[in-house]
Amino acid sequence: xxxxxxxxxxxxxxxxxxxxxxxxxxxxxxxxxxxxxxxxxxxxxxxxxxxxxxxxxxxxxxxxxxxxxxxxxxxxxxxxxxxxxxxxxxxxxxxxxxxxxxxxxxxxxxxxxxxxxxxxxxxxxxxxxxxxxxxxxxxxxxxxxxxxxxxxxxxxxxxxxxxxxxxxxxxxxxxxxxxxxxxxxxxxxxxxxxxxxxxxxxxxxxxxxxxxxxxxxxxxxxxxxxxxxxxxxxxxxxxxxxxxxxxxxxxxxxxxxxxxxxxxxxxxxxxxxxxxxxxxxxxxxxxxxxxxxxxxxxxxxxxxxxxxxxxxxxxxxxxxxxxxxxxxxxxxxxxxxxxxxxxxxxxxxxxxxxxxxxxxxxxxxxxxxxxxxxx
Ligand code: SF4
Numbered sequence: 001x002x003x004x005x006x007x008x009x010x011x012x013x014x015x016x017x018x019x020x021x022x023x024x025x026x027x028x029x030x031x032x033x034x035x036x037x038x039x040x041x042x043x044x045x046x047x048x049x050x051x052x053x054x055x056x057x058x059x060x061x062x063x064x065x066x067x068x069x070x071x072x073x074x075x076x077x078x079x080x081x082x083x084x085x086x087x088x089x090x091x092x093x094x095x096x097x098x099x100x101x102x103x104x105x106x107x108x109x110x111x112x113x114x115x116x117x118x119x120x121x122x123x124x125x126x127x128x129x130x131x132x133x134x135x136x137x138x139x140x141x142x143x144x145x146x147x148x149x150x151x152x153x154x155x156x157x158x159x160x161x162x163x164x165x166x167x168x169x170x171x172x173x174x175x176x177x178x179x180x181x182x183x184x185x186x187x188x189x190x191x192x193x194x195x196x197x198x199x200x201x202x203x204x205x206x207x208x209x210x211x212x213x214x215x216x217x218x219x220x221x222x223x224x225x226x227x228x229x230x231x232x233x234x235x236x237x238x239x240x241x242x243x244x245x246x247x248x249x250x251x252x253x254x255x256x257x258x259x260x261x262x263x264x265x266x267x268x269x270x271x272x273x274x275x276x277x278x279x280x281x282x283x284x285x286x287x288x289x290x291x292x293x294x295x296x297x298x299x300x301x302x303x304x305x306x307x308x309x310x311x312x313x314x315x316x317x318x319x320x321x322x323x324x325x326x327x328x329x330x331x332x333x334x335x336x337x338x339x340x341x342x343x344x345x346x347x348x349x350x351x352x353x354x355x356x357x358x359x360x361x362x363x364x365x366x367x368x369x370x371x372x373x374x375x
Contacts, residue, residue, distance in 0.1 A: 017206035018186035077352030091119025
């Protein structure tokens with residue numbers, strides 16, 4: 001890779017571009033490791049524009065590590081609700097509790113200590129420590145790896161640990177030791193704004209003359225595509241009970257032991273938060289759901305509920321394409337289900353629920369409205 005004067009010019013040009021053109025983002029106005037850490041976790045799998053309002057709301061309620069550590073988990077999940085990937089929220093809170101218990105409330109400054117916290121891997125630890133404390137740690141995630149692969153015209157599958165290790169060594173060799181935090185952010189910014197996955201804007205790129213991928217005319221084809229796992233179609237049916245007062249029932253988040261036991265565990269597929277009773281519908285969805293309810297509610301097995309179809313909601317989880325069929329069940333009295341909570345159907349978000357569960361509730365509400373209009 002680059003050495004000597006070339007390396008110095010590369011660093012100067014990238015940092016000059018970053019200081020002039022960087023986006024003004026809330027987490028760039030602070031050196032507080034807590035705020036930087038929170039932004040890094042929220043930005044995993046979430047776009048910047050979508051993360052900003054969550055970031056600001058979260059910090060208003062939990063302005064420091066102590067307030068987060070001491071909060072009820074349900075409240076943390078509620079403020080995360082809508083961002084998805086809820087294990088991130090749980091891990092952030094567990095890590096906050098460890099920081100209070102083991103590090104006197106201060107984010108650890110040693111790389112190894114940061115890595116020991118739940119939800120913090122190499123990339124996140126390097127990002128936080130370099131930005132907050134100027135630690136000389138180069139970040140490497142998919143975004144930065146794409147930039148490096150193009151700069152060096154590096155081919156191959158990023159999932160191979162040997163190649164990933166080589167990319168990390170390249171990232172380390174490029175890091176500007178005098179300002180590692182700015183350097184890492186400049187690399188990320190280049191990947192996020194110009195060297196994007198599709199159609200890199202090489203004509204605007206501050207380091208175009210160092211780019212081997214561009215010189216060879218192969219930049220757009222890098223990184224090489226990896227083979228996709230075939231999509232598996234999953235059909236689920238959900239029971240949305242509603243009584244005369246508009247109350248419904250939701251079941252609690254699945255237990256973590258069950259989650260680990262099976263990646264196909266139905267409640268885990270639907271949501272790791274509060275959710276409607278849901279069953280895998282391999283055969284006839286209405287019958288499968290009725291059989292499930294009779295099994296879960298043996299004392300109600302002779303009840304002949306009317307299951308009103310409420311459209312379909314589509315959702316994707318990794319390689320699974322989920323079609324969820326909500327059924328509205330209007331009852332006089334809501335059945336008693338172990339662990340259930342009873343909330344207004346129009347306001348289920350008073351519990352931590354996922355976007356998918358909210359969509360199911362909306363579909364059922366629309367069906368309830370239609371049914372009443374017909375009467
Ligand atoms: Fe990416 Fe193009 Fe810049 Fe190379 S020249 S780093 S491909 S934007």
